[in-house]
Amino acid sequence: MNLTSKQRAYLGSEASTMNAIFQIGKASLTPELINGLDEALEKRELIKISVFKIRITCKINFKTL
Numbered sequence: 001m002n003l004t005s006k007q008r009a010y011l012g013s014e015a016s017t018m019n020a021i022f023q024i025g026k027a028s029l030t031p032e033l034i035n036g037l038d039e040a041l042e043k044r045e046l047i048k049i050s051v052f053k054i055r056i057t058c059k060i061n062f063k064t065l
Contacts, residue, residue, distance in 0.1 A: 011046060020050040 003011070021040060022033065040047045 014046055015048050018046070018048040020048045022047070022049045023052065024049060025052040 022037060024033065027033075037047070037049075
């Protein structure tokens with residue numbers, strides 16, 4: 001589905017006043033979350049989701065390389 005810039009702007013303005021009903025974080029997209037999103041989209045045409053940034057760090061021991 002392709003949206004025009006006017007359609008995206010309209011949906012963005014509608015979503016700006018909404019509260020996020022789902023949060024995606026460390027657990028990522030689980031089957032339960034996907035089912036919940038599907039059900040929410042059936043009930044509402046527009047939903048808001050917040051996505052948390054996840055910083056992945058790894059420590060490398062250069063002495064053992």
